[in-house]
Ligand SMILES: [Zn+2]
């Protein structure tokens with residue numbers, strides 16, 4: 128696996144240092160669109176010399192070289208994605224989970240008439256709530272309705 132990661136970095140013109148291989152490998156194995164903090168806390172126990180600054184500059188380099196995608200879907204944290212094929216994203220405003228949404232070709236179809244604009248990147252973001260968060264919210268609504276049923280019990 129690591130030699131595959133190494134080859135991937137070389138293919139994208141990134142010199143494969145141990146740290147860079149570790150960051151890229153983590154992104155390949157964790158398709159949850161992690162943040163810098165998540166990547167750093169996952170890797171640092173096994174790499175005591177690793178700093179958050181190094182993780183950050185590695186991610187920046189990988190994105191510049193087109194090896195990963197940098198997502199700004201979450202206003203609080205930049206997210207990183209090892210899948211560089213065009214696809215859209217959905218973020219849950221409750222728990223912050225980010226999901227891949229089927230590939231989109233909006234750029235090709237829609238942008239054809241803008242002959243003077245040259246696209247290098249397309250980002251499509253959907254925002255909403257995942258099923259789990261929606262269930263929790265409905266649960267809270269039910270909970271707040273509960274005092275009423277307690278009253279009924281007391282009265283009966
Ligand atoms: Zn959620």
Ligand SMILES: [Zn+2]
Pocket residue numbers: 160208210214215216226227
């Ligand atoms: Zn993605």
